[in-house]
Amino acid sequence: MNEHLLRYKRVHMIGIKGAGMTALAELLVRQGVMVTGSDTEEVFFTDGILKRLGIVYAENFSPEHIPEMVDAVIFSTAYTKEKNPELAAAYERSVPVLSYPEAVGMLTREKMTLAVCGTHGKTTTSALLADTLRFCGTDPSAIVGSRIVSWEGNALSGNGAYLVIEADEYQNKLAQYTPFGVILTSVDWDHPDFFPDKESYLKVFREFVARIPRQGVLVYCNDSADVVKVAENATCHKISYGFLEDSMVRLYDQTPLQGGFVVDPEAYKQTFRVKGMNDEDWGTFRLRLAGRHNAQNAAATLALTSFLKQEREKVRVAFEKFSGTERRFELLGERYGTLIYDDYAHHPEEIRVTLKAFRELYPDRRLRVVFHPHTFTRTKALLSDFAQSFDVADQVIVLDIYGSAREEQGGVSSDDLVGHINQFFPGKAEHISDTENIIKYFEETMGRQDVIITLGAGNVWEISHALAKKI
Numbered sequence: 001m002n003e004h005l006l007r008y009k010r011v012h013m014i015g016i017k018g019a020g021m022t023a024l025a026e027l028l029v030r031q032g033v034m035v036t037g038s039d040t041e042e043v044f045f046t047d048g049i050l051k052r053l054g055i056v057y058a059e060n061f062s063p064e065h066i067p068e069m070v071d072a073v074i075f076s077t078a079y080t081k082e083k084n085p086e087l088a089a090a091y092e093r094s095v096p097v098l099s100y101p102e103a104v105g106m107l108t109r110e111k112m113t114l115a116v117c118g119t120h121g122k123t124t125t126s127a128l129l130a131d132t133l134r135f136c137g138t139d140p141s142a143i144v145g146s147r148i149v150s151w152e153g154n155a156l157s158g159n160g161a162y163l164v165i166e167a168d169e170y171q172n173k174l175a176q177y178t179p180f181g182v183i184l185t186s187v188d189w190d191h192p193d194f195f196p197d198k199e200s201y202l203k204v205f206r207e208f209v210a211r212i213p214r215q216g217v218l219v220y221c222n223d224s225a226d227v228v229k230v231a232e233n234a235t236c237h238k239i240s241y242g243f244l245e246d247s248m249v250r251l252y253d254q255t256p257l258q259g260g261f262v263v264d265p266e267a268y269k270q271t272f273r274v275k276g277m278n279d280e281d282w283g284t285f286r287l288r289l290a291g292r293h294n295a296q297n298a299a300a301t302l303a304l305t306s307f308l309k310q311e312r313e314k315v316r317v318a319f320e321k322f323s324g325t326e327r328r329f330e331l332l333g334e335r336y337g338t339l340i341y342d343d344y345a346h347h348p349e350e351i352r353v354t355l356k357a358f359r360e361l362y363p364d365r366r367l368r369v370v371f372h373p374h375t376f377t378r379t380k381a382l383l384s385d386f387a388q389s390f391d392v393a394d395q396v397i398v399l400d401i402y403g404s405a406r407e408e409q410g411g412v413s414s415d416d417l418v419g420h421i422n423q424f425f426p427g428k429a430e431h432i433s434d435t436e437n438i439i440k441y442f443e444e445t446m447g448r449q450d451v452i453i454t455l456g457a458g459n460v461w462e463i464s465h466a467l468a469k470k471i
Contacts, residue, residue, distance in 0.1 A: 005106040006031050008071040008096070013037040014087050015076025016057050019145040020100055020168070022046035023155040024074070027107075027141060029053050030157035038065045038086055042459070045146070045326055049153050063089030072096045074103045077171050104143060104165060105176030111141060111163035114304065115177055117208065118185030118227075120350050122166045124289065125183055125297040127325045130156055130164040132301055135318035136310045140164055146344065147326035154325075162308075167208075169201070170194060174208040181307070182212055183300045184220040187227055188349050192381035202230060209234040219303045221296060222247040239277075239307060241299040243292070249303040250275045253284075254295050256360040266323070269361065270295060274302060282312065286320050290329055291357030327461060329354065333468035337448030339365075342464040346374040346457040348385035358451060359392040365451045369393045370438060370463055372456030373401040373417060380412035387420035396421060396429040397438060402458030439466050 011028060015021055016037030025035045026049065037050070037057035050057060058065045061084055066073065073090040077099050081088040090097050098106075108115070116126035123145045130142035131150065139160035145168075147154050156164075167177055170191045187205055195201040209218050210233045220231040223242035231238060241249040254272040269290035274282040287298055298319055305315050324330065327344040334340070339362075345354045351371070358367055369390065373379045379386065379401055390396050398414045398421075414431045421429035432438050442452060446467075454464040 003096075003106065004110055005103055006033065006110075008033065010034045010067065010069055010071045011036075011074060012066050012070050012072075012090075013057075013074045013076075014061070014084065014090065015039055015079055015100075016050065016055070017042075017044045017046045018076045018078065018100070019044075019046060019154060020104070020143060020166070021074070021076050022049050023143040023145070023153075024100065024103060025050065025055060026053055026153050026155035027143060027157045029055065030155075036065070036067055036070075038062075045461075046154075049147060052152070061086040066090060066093065070095055072098060074098050074100060076100055077173070099176075101168075101171075101173035101176040104173075105178065107141075107143075107163060108165065108176075108178045112161045112180045113163045113165060113178060114181040114183075115165050115167035115174075115179040116183045116185070116300075117167040117169060117174060117205065118183075118221075119169075119188040119190050119347065120353075121185040121293060121297050122168070123325055123344070124294060124328050125185060125300055126164055126166040128297060128319070128322055129183070129301045129304065131322050132305055132315055132318040133160075133162055133164065133308075133310070134158070135321065136305070136314045138162055138310070144325070146328060149323045149325065150321075169204050169208075172204045174204055177208075179208075179212055180216045181304055182209060182216075182218050183304060184209065184218065184227055184230065185297065185300065186221060186224055186349070187230055188347065190347055190378065193375065193377035202226065205230045206233040212236040217304065217307045219300050219307070221300070223296065237307065239303045241303045242296060248277055249282075249299050249306075251295055251299050254292055256290065256357075258361055258363065268320070272298075274299060276306065283316070285316055288320075288323055290361050291353060293353045293357070329357065332464055335468060336446055338442075338446040338450040338452055338467075340464050340468040341451065341453045342461045343453060343455050344457060345455045346372075347378070348382055348389040351386070351389040351455060352391075354455070355390065355392045355453075358453060362451050364449075366394045366449050367392065368395045368397075368442070368446075368450055368452045370397045370399065370452070370454045370460055372399045372454070372458040372460035373414060374457035376401055376403055376410050376412055379417060383412065383417060383420055386417055387424055390421060390428065391425065393428070398429060398431050399435070399438075399456070399458070399460060400431075400433045402456065435463055438463055442467055 017039040139158035222240035
């Protein structure tokens with residue numbers, strides 16, 4: 001498909017509240033495209049973005065929602081024409097019907113595309129990369145999977161050469177994208193409903209990096225043996241990053257800056273030093289993002305911007321200014337001395353590194369976690385890994401499993417997860433299904449020594465927002 005996406009001036013989007021779909025909608029609107037859409041009634045962070053953009057959308061699915069005058073229909077891959085009447089009707093119209101990855105794939109052929117992929121860190125790294133390129137004056141476009149604090153949205157629509165995308169591997173969306181540069185952060189088996197085993201999961205990454213043109217670049221995490229193995233399939237320029245001694249861009253002297261009991265959300269959370277290619281000293285960098293994993297994400301951005309010949313001092317300042325993304329280690333507020341955070345972590349490895357970062361920042365506080373398991377298939381396949389990912393938490397409350405739009409079966413329950421957690425850490429976890437009861441419980445028991453953290457890809461954020469009086 002060689003058409004330009006922006007030739008369509010009237011676009012209808014089915015499943016418009018999805019993070020990627022909203023980002024694409026924002027980019028299209030800012031390029032002068034008339035966008036309408038539809039989705040469920042469930043409230044997401046994207047509702048506010050869509051309303052701010054003035055996009056009209058329905059909160060149910062019906063063929064009647066597709067405007068009479070429309071040039072193309074774009075749909076979220078969460079839906080199929082067999083189960084969504086609106087999508088079925090779209091296929092009966094004489095207009096192009098594109099999946100989200102097909103639409104983004106068209107954009108990647110129109111720009112010099114920089115794709116951030118991997119199991120973890122995609123959102124933060126793609127946001128940091130795009131924000132850094134913007135600070136460096138390149139005027140990039142970007143599609144990112146969460147609201148970026150300084151953008152008031154999750155997309156950029158620039159006139160420069162670069163397009164930064166958060167490139168999701170699920171359903172092999174990567175096959176649709178045409179990248180010039182790729183950052184590969186990690187490859188921990190995920191999405192077992194689509195990838196039956198680790199090998200099938202790694203295969204899509206191997207195929208993706210193999211398609212980077214020879215003059216392009218792959219920036220990959222040297223701290224992961226699986227990532228290094230995937231990188232062998234690339235025939236382009238390659239730059240490794242990480243803490244290991246043989247990394248081309250090497251991190252060292254990473255120092256968490258502990259938060260204590262007086263918290264400034266604008267304070268730096270860590271410093272680290274970097275040695276670049278040929279053991280060149282690139283100096284000290286500071287981040288408002290916590291955790292070794294975010295130092296790695298910054299090193300990936302540093303490596304790629306260096307390849308693109310961006311001024312390193314501007315990159316250093318951009319890092320210091322970047323205030324993060326919504327639902328990624330997001331401090332919502334303080335109440336009764338309790339710090340209240342929200343985070344999107346929903347894979348065992350993400351939970352482990354996120355909670356470790358919290359413990360580094362707050363070594364003397366009590367970490368009280370509310371976790372919302374996301375999808376039955378992931379919970380069942382990774383049950384033992386999930387159970388061992390809460391080791392540094394002091395308390396874990398587990399909500400009912402949040403099934404995806406594609407799931408209709410269970411095979412595992414939150415009680416199963418609680419039982420496994422308590423096998424490793426007796427008495428640490430309990431299953432509470434009623435969010436109002438959780439809110440009331442915390443309001444009665446939280447105090448100055450506590451950090452309350454909501455984790456997960458579902459609507460668990462409503463609990464932390466309620467506790468912080470955000471809703």
